Amino acid sequence: MRFVFDGLEKMASTLTRQQYLELYYYMRLNRELEEQMVRLFRQNKIVGGLYSSFGQEAISVGTAYALGPGDWIAPMIRNIGALLVRGFKPRDILTQHMARYTSPTLGKDGTSHFGDLKARHVVSPISMLGDLIPVMTGIAMAGRYLGQKIVTVTWIGDGGTSTGVFHEGLNLAAVQKAPLVLIVENNQWAYSTPVERQVPLKDLADRAKAYGIESAIVDGNDAVAVERTTREAVAHARAGNGPVLIEAKTMRMRGHAQHDAAEYVPKEMFEEWKRRDPLDRYEKFLTDNKLWDAKTKKDIDARIAREIQADVEFAENSPFPPPESAAEGVYCEGCHTVEAEWKRPKEEVMPPRSSVKAEWPRKMFTGNGSQPLPEKTAPAKSKSVKKSARVPVRAKAGR
Amino acid sequence: MPETTYLEAIRQGLGEEMQRDPAVVLIGEDIGVYGGAFKATEGLLERFGWERVIETPISESAIVGAAVGMSYAGLRPVAEMQFIDFIACGFNQITNFAAKSHYRWSAPVPMVLRGPCGGGVHGGPFHSANPEMYFVHTPGLKVVCPATAYDAKGLLKSAIRDNNPVLFFEHKFLYRRVKENLPESDFTVPLGKAVVRREGRDLTIVSYAAMLHASLEAAAELEKEGIDAEVIDLRTLLPLDRETILASVRKTNKLLVVHEDTRTGGIAGEIAAVVTESAFEDLDGPIRRVTSLDTPVPYAPQLEEFFMPNAAKVVAEARELAHY
Numbered sequence: 127m128r129f130v131f132d133g134l135e136k137m138a139s140t141l142t143r144q145q146y147l148e149l150y151y152y153m154r155l156n157r158e159l160e161e162q163m164v165r166l167f168r169q170n171k172i173v174g175g176l177y178s179s180f181g182q183e184a185i186s187v188g189t190a191y192a193l194g195p196g197d198w199i200a201p202m203i204r205n206i207g208a209l210l211v212r213g214f215k216p217r218d219i220l221t222q223h224m225a226r227y228t229s230p231t232l233g234k235d236g237t238s239h240f241g242d243l244k245a246r247h248v249v250s251p252i253s254m255l256g257d258l259i260p261v262m263t264g265i266a267m268a269g270r271y272l273g274q275k276i277v278t279v280t281w282i283g284d285g286g287t288s289t290g291v292f293h294e295g296l297n298l299a300a301v302q303k304a305p306l307v308l309i310v311e312n313n314q315w316a317y318s319t320p321v322e323r324q325v326p327l328k329d330l331a332d333r334a335k336a337y338g339i340e341s342a343i344v345d346g347n348d349a350v351a352v353e354r355t356t357r358e359a360v361a362h363a364r365a366g367n368g369p370v371l372i373e374a375k376t377m378r379m380r381g382h383a384q385h386d387a388a389e390y391v392p393k394e395m396f397e398e399w400k401r402r403d404p405l406d407r408y409e410k411f412l413t414d415n416k417l418w419d420a421k422t423k424k425d426i427d428a429r430i431a432r433e434i435q436a437d438v439e440f441a442e443n444s445p446f447p448p449p450e451s452a453a454e455g456v457y458c459e460g461c462h463t464v465e466a467e468w469k470r471p472k473e474e475v476m477p478p479r480s481s482v483k484a485e486w487p488r489k490m491f492t493g494n495g496s497q498p499l500p501e502k503t504a505p506a507k508s509k510s511v512k513k514s515a516r517v518p519v520r521a522k523a524g525r
Numbered sequence: 526m527p528e529t530t531y532l533e534a535i536r537q538g539l540g541e542e543m544q545r546d547p548a549v550v551l552i553g554e555d556i557g558v559y560g561g562a563f564k565a566t567e568g569l570l571e572r573f574g575w576e577r578v579i580e581t582p583i584s585e586s587a588i589v590g591a592a593v594g595m596s597y598a599g600l601r602p603v604a605e606m607q608f609i610d611f612i613a614c615g616f617n618q619i620t621n622f623a624a625k626s627h628y629r630w631s632a633p634v635p636m637v638l639r640g641p642c643g644g645g646v647h648g649g650p651f652h653s654a655n656p657e658m659y660f661v662h663t664p665g666l667k668v669v670c671p672a673t674a675y676d677a678k679g680l681l682k683s684a685i686r687d688n689n690p691v692l693f694f695e696h697k698f699l700y701r702r703v704k705e706n707l708p709e710s711d712f713t714v715p716l717g718k719a720v721v722r723r724e725g726r727d728l729t730i731v732s733y734a735a736m737l738h739a740s741l742e743a744a745a746e747l748e749k750e751g752i753d754a755e756v757i758d759l760r761t762l763l764p765l766d767r768e769t770i771l772a773s774v775r776k777t778n779k780l781l782v783v784h785e786d787t788r789t790g791g792i793a794g795e796i797a798a799v800v801t802e803s804a805f806e807d808l809d810g811p812i813r814r815v816t817s818l819d820t821p822v823p824y825a826p827q828l829e830e831f832f833m834p835n836a837a838k839v840v841a842e843a844r845e846l847a848h849y
Binding site: 234249263271294457459475483486 | 622
């Protein structure tokens, strides 16, 4: 599978009008919330750094929108759009950035570093890139073990693909055929380092070939294509065909974080990509396809403005955490229960039903130059001997 | 009934917990068909199948990461490091992902990371490490170092049932050397509780893992000289059982800490700090320590013996302290 959808042009999707409008709502909310946070940053109300996703909203929203409620995500720093789709509110993101006691982490961590294991199935990222890949692989494996038929999704940037754990994680997912979809957001920049100095490949999707997994390339500024491609990839993974890597080509339209003026980016690049702004293009798509009118847009935008305003007020009126709460919560001592959600009979994984012969079956050794010798050692003139002695072509990977 | 070795106790502990709770799964390198480099998981693939005994590529970071993910999904994974030295390859996942998870966002990580540690078997610089203190310095982890077969089994069961990431360091020198009769019934040993292995009046020797046995041997030797040593087995290094140590020091008034870990930054330093903070008035002498040298673990037997503590070195230090 290697498909490049032109979603906006061909409307290659099967979403309802309501769903198309929802996609707009989340992308616009993503954009406006970040604009609001920039204002708060300038007012010194954001305690730490502010990492924004201007220009990448179609990826966060389009990918998360393609998932089912039982599926799991682990966002990266620029994926607050995915958190919104998953049901978190602007107030969760605002209180996180403003270090309030009402934040999902009670002020213990900031930014998009929060999650919800039980209801929303969102894993909090850590700042070290790549580490989410094996973690989400583990959840995918656990989901399969429990009979849940879930898929896990996480995101990484072009820079993050250079880490060792990217390789370890994706390789483990591949040999396990884990239902994992990895979105590589190629936004051209890892802090100040251009992708050309990060990866010697034109397409980061080519990384997938090394793991024998499927991949896709998608225009990351085309929300419809992103949603559609992710939906296909998720179906592929859910069906037990193994992980999929999707490269979404896009552009980081601001600096690495708010402190960074990104003067190292050639001006023309910003100008070129401004013309491909995902929200502008999506609005045009909705208009061209008569999916909305001026009033609908006005209503949605007004609703977003109201919601953000209310949540900014909530965040600003929220207390900071009591200092002594810094000492709490290092260990889980009876505060949480750990329970697996079984969707298959447990007896299947218990003896005697779980018992197996502990040996590697000969038939699995068909690749990598190790295939059975022909059974008969008769003179080698028949085609069959020749054929069986040939090293089989490896499973088709990539395109 | 034959005595059970430390290694067999671990194997039993794993098997019994897997039988008790289908959420317990194993993940690691060569742990299935081969049964693990030290055979700690031998026979478990036959009983519990491929889904519960998961063989992985050589990817320590991915092993730890996958175990963290499984624990988020409600499983209780037990991951194996083939030799504990390789835990360094999974360091980030342990210290930044697993350890901080509950504190940061209230997500418990009920996983165990176990593997063979320790020297005395001529493993050289990469198969002999005692890396416990990297992790004792990491809030959010629990660090367990059993010294006996009973504790190996009982502590492992507690570790698997615990809702926090537990690092379980099995001393490979003890695998087949220590053994005892174990109860047939299900038993656990609580995490975070030290135990007095030998009562005495003249000085306290605090130790753990293989060095507990060197310390007990030393105590028997000291007894012949009329020195009555109390010997404490820490069992868990994090959280540290300060009370048991302090109670003993208040009784004997002298403290010797013995560990196989290297000297600088070893647990002896922390224990010395705890005792001087809370029982300074009770001390009748300096706190002493017998440890390995501040070097990597050398390969040649002559070098390794010089590097590591042993009963004779403990006796010499304890004798001096007793007569202080």
